[in-house]
Amino acid sequence: MNECDKIYVAGHRGLVGAAICRVLEKQGFGNIAARTRGELDLTNQSAVLTFFEAERPDYVFLAAARVGGIHANNSYPAEFIRDNLLIQTNIIDAAYQNGTRKLQLLGSSCIYPKLAPQPMKEEHLLTGELEPTNEWYAVAKIAGIKQCQAYRRQYGFDAISLMPTNLYGMGDNFDLENSHVVPALLRKFHEAKVSGADNVQVWGSGNPRREFLHVDDLADAAVYLMKNYSDESIVNVGVGEDVSIRELAELIARVVEFEGELCFDASKPDGAPRKLLDVSKLNDIGWRAKINLGEGLSSTYQWFLDNQSTLRV
Numbered sequence: 001m002n003e004c005d006k007i008y009v010a011g012h013r014g015l016v017g018a019a020i021c022r023v024l025e026k027q028g029f030g031n032i033a034a035r036t037r038g039e040l041d042l043t044n045q046s047a048v049l050t051f052f053e054a055e056r057p058d059y060v061f062l063a064a065a066r067v068g069g070i071h072a073n074n075s076y077p078a079e080f081i082r083d084n085l086l087i088q089t090n091i092i093d094a095a096y097q098n099g100t101r102k103l104q105l106l107g108s109s110c111i112y113p114k115l116a117p118q119p120m121k122e123e124h125l126l127t128g129e130l131e132p133t134n135e136w137y138a139v140a141k142i143a144g145i146k147q148c149q150a151y152r153r154q155y156g157f158d159a160i161s162l163m164p165t166n167l168y169g170m171g172d173n174f175d176l177e178n179s180h181v182v183p184a185l186l187r188k189f190h191e192a193k194v195s196g197a198d199n200v201q202v203w204g205s206g207n208p209r210r211e212f213l214h215v216d217d218l219a220d221a222a223v224y225l226m227k228n229y230s231d232e233s234i235v236n237v238g239v240g241e242d243v244s245i246r247e248l249a250e251l252i253a254r255v256v257e258f259e260g261e262l263c264f265d266a267s268k269p270d271g272a273p274r275k276l277l278d279v280s281k282l283n284d285i286g287w288r289a290k291i292n293l294g295e296g297l298s299s300t301y302q303w304f305l306d307n308q309s310t311l312r313v
Contacts, residue, residue, distance in 0.1 A: 001029065001059055001227055005101075008033040008057035010042060010091055011064030016106060016164075018171045019219035020061050027223065033057050043086040052094035060095045060103040061222060062088065062144075067108075070133045070203070070271055072178040077136040084140035092147050092159065102158040104226050105148050107234065109165045109211070109275050111138035119278040122163070122234050131272045149232040158230055162222060165238035165277050169215035169296065170303040174311050182212060185249055186301055189256040199261040200253075203268040206246030211238050211276050214296035217289045224287045238277035239289040245270075255297045 011017035012034040033055045041047050042064050066083040073080055095103045112120045113128030130138045148159035168182035176184055192200045221237045249262055
């Protein structure tokens with residue numbers, strides 16, 4: 001990529017898209033095309049095609065998606081599969097039709113089989129049953145990856161797909177009904193501390209293990225791979241280490257300085273027992289994560305404190 005190239009970041013106001021924009025701007029890429037949801041409905045094929053015909057971006061980061069935690073996936077299955085299929089199909093096809101040089105699709109580690117071997121290698125995709133609590137999102141994302149591969153094979157379109165692990169960081173969604181585990185727990189512990197509560201309820205047994213990557217690291221990897229990787233095979237993006245949900249909750253309690261009791265509600269679903277990515281391929285390409293979990297949680301909590309009036313809650 002050259003600094004003068006036009007770059008479209010789909011989902012530039014979201015957690016991932018905003019982080020990618022920050023990295024691009026820091027590296028001197030100033031020609032960034034972006035549209036809010038109100039300005040461009042990515043589920044509208046005609047509108048997306050019109051945008052691409054007018055802007056003709058050289059590079060596309062496809063970070064727009066309908067996302068959420070277990071509760072959101074269980075509650076809105078139709079929207080999760082419909083919206084993600086539409087967004088991906090519209091953008092990938094319009095990019096190809098209008099001369100985009102390269103497109104990058106952001107997937108998620110949650111689309112691997114529920115009982116995939118650990119750590120999960122790229123070749124484990126589609127080797128087993130999906131986790132039922134998020135299969136609608138997973139099916140849509142797998143379709144997006146396959147569309148990228150199909151367009152590369154048939155049309156020679158340079159489309160790549162990344163498989164990030166669980167993300168967190170500044171700009172996250174702190175809505176307790178729809179957020180992921182890190183922002184949900186940060187908010188829960190903060191509110192418990194402020195109210196003087198003597199305990200915090202945590203969904204599930206606390207036993208599942210998860211890997212967490214700061215979104216600024218993911219964005220750095222996304223830009224690096226856009227510059228340095230071109231193949232139909234997916235690439236895992238993570239840190240290669242995991243913690244149990246219990247360990248995560250205890251660490252967040254320390255960061256927030258909540259001194260009450262942690263109560264785990266085993267009647268709530270745990271999701272997959274473990275999700276750890278094998279990141280040896282990513283490391284071989286030349287990229288490694290830099291932000292450790294403790295440092296990342298502390299900076300995310302500080303951002304939460306500084307931006308409470310404008311949070312997505």
